Amino acid sequence: MTALRDETVGAGEPWSGVIETGQHLRITDLEGRQGVDFLCYNADNPLERYHAPNTLKAAGTLRLTAGHGLYSDEARPIFTLVADTAGGYNDTIGGCCGAHSNEMLYGVADCPGCRENFLEALGGHGLGRRDIVPNVNFFCNVPVADGGKLAERTFAPVPGGGTRPGDHVELRAEMRALAVVSNCPQVNNPCNDGKPTPIRVEVLPGG
Ligand SMILES: [Zn+2]
Numbered sequence: 001m002t003a004l005r006d007e008t009v010g011a012g013e014p015w016s017g018v019i020e021t022g023q024h025l026r027i028t029d030l031e032g033r034q035g036v037d038f039l040c041y042n043a044d045n046p047l048e049r050y051h052a053p054n055t056l057k058a059a060g061t062l063r064l065t066a067g068h069g070l071y072s073d074e075a076r077p078i079f080t081l082v083a084d085t086a087g088g089y090n091d092t093i094g095g096c097c098g099a100h101s102n103e104m105l106y107g108v109a110d111c112p113g114c115r116e117n118f119l120e121a122l123g124g125h126g127l128g129r130r131d132i133v134p135n136v137n138f139f140c141n142v143p144v145a146d147g148g149k150l151a152e153r154t155f156a157p158v159p160g161g162g163t164r165p166g167d168h169v170e171l172r173a174e175m176r177a178l179a180v181v182s183n184c185p186q187v188n189n190p191c192n193d194g195k196p197t198p199i200r201v202e203v204l205p206g207g
Contacts, residue, residue: 005203011196012185014117019173022206026170031197033162036138037114037182064090083170091137106188117182
């Protein structure tokens with residue numbers, strides 16, 4: 001199957017693209033232990049966008065894996081996850097990192113993150129700060145203990161040594177979708193050992 005797009009996204013870099021209905025988007029963790037932040041929109045009407053509560057209500061779990069939909073605020077699936085080799089460590093509640101939250105959580109100044117990547121990528125599509133909503137984090141672990149307690153600083157390493165090189169998620173577009181990716185630049189938490197690495201993003205024909 002010849003990819004329509006096949007790109008390596010450097011450590012800490014953004015990516016975006018329009019995925020036609022039925023096409024697949026595959027995101028591969030090339031070196032392992034790399035978190036990928038993800039937003040999606042109806043490409044023809046970006047006011048309709050990813051909605052975490054509808055996604056959680058449909059999935060019945062905080063961790064998405066193959067078979068789950070990424071639902072919009074109109075409760076329609078934008079994408080369906082059709083493959084996940086990383087064991088279901090696709091987080092729905094931790095949101096993106098960014099300069100402000102890095103200062104709040106880690107006490108570091110001037111340390112931009114996925115929020116700034118989202119702003120850059122969204123700008124290319126006429127979108128901006130108003131359009132950032134709580135996002136999906138592929139290959140990330142946000143454990144929730146009995147009683148609702150979160151881990152210290154929210155994110156924890158993926159158990160078992162983390163995602164491995166070649167682990168991937170694949171999503172089928174259920175509508176003409178704008179996908180916005182941030183290959184997470186985070187260096188302050190254990191998700192990627194403080195060492196962001198490249199990912200591969202492919203757009204594949206449907207069928
Ligand atoms: Zn991030």
